[in-house]
């Protein structure tokens with residue numbers, strides 16, 4: 688089973704006179720451990736697509752399956768639990784809690800997902816080791832560099848082993864150095880921690896980090912490029 692499968696997903700906003708077809712029958716699969724990018728111009732339907740996969744929005748028709756579970760069959764409450772337990776989110780502004788240390792920020796993500804308390808310390812230390820942030824675990828966000836905060840945020844998104852990690856314009860408002868740190872972190876989550884990632888972006892540099900990029904326009908997929916298709920080596 689693919690981690691994510693979209694089957695003819697349509698989303699229509701509005702009614703009567705003013706109707707917008709934001710998604711016009713989108714179908715694709717994302718396999719386990721894949722890092723895919725969704726690219727398209729403003730208004731092409733990227734946010735709507737991401738919101739539907741994130742269970743924040745509901746498709747008008749079609750199906751979205753995560754690890755074989757059809758999201759369109761779940762109630763609002765089940766969707767909230769599914770989002771909490773099975774998905775990780777990466778935000779460009781980190782979203783760390785200022786009053787908690789790095790350790791506490793990461794541990795909180797496990798507590799929210801009802802992890803066994805006795806399992807939390809070893810899990811946090813293991814992920815911190817992998818991401819190279821052991822030395823900042825006792826620090827507060829304001830005591831860390833931007834890159835360290837980014838890694839703590841990545842640790843928090845992935846510590847509970849979500850089926851799917853979603854990144855919405857992760858480099859959108861960042862300067863080029865911060866954007867590079869963000870993309871390195873996503874790359875590390877994918878390659879070292881085997882995270883399955885779907886990233887929505889209008890930034891070609893960001894998209895170049897994905898293994899496969901789907902291009903969307905007017906709510907339809909119109910092209911797909913795999914990394915390697917454009918390079919001579921690899």
Ligand code: ADP
Nearest residue numbers: 700701707709728729730731732733734735736
């Ligand atoms: P993108 O993220 O690629 O910029 P969006 O998914 O935000 O595109 O928008 C796709 C289309 O759907 C646009 O025409 C947009 O105006 C419309 N749209 C998005 N959200 C809503 C909404 N809540 N109500 C009405 N129209 C919407």
Ligand code: ADP
Nearest residue numbers: 700707729730731732733734735738855856859
């Ligand atoms: P972005 O594409 O950067 O996420 P947008 O400007 O497309 O931002 O949308 C911002 C918010 O406004 C989203 O929640 C979207 O659903 C909503 N939105 C977008 N277009 C419309 C619209 N035509 N009518 C109502 N809401 C909209």
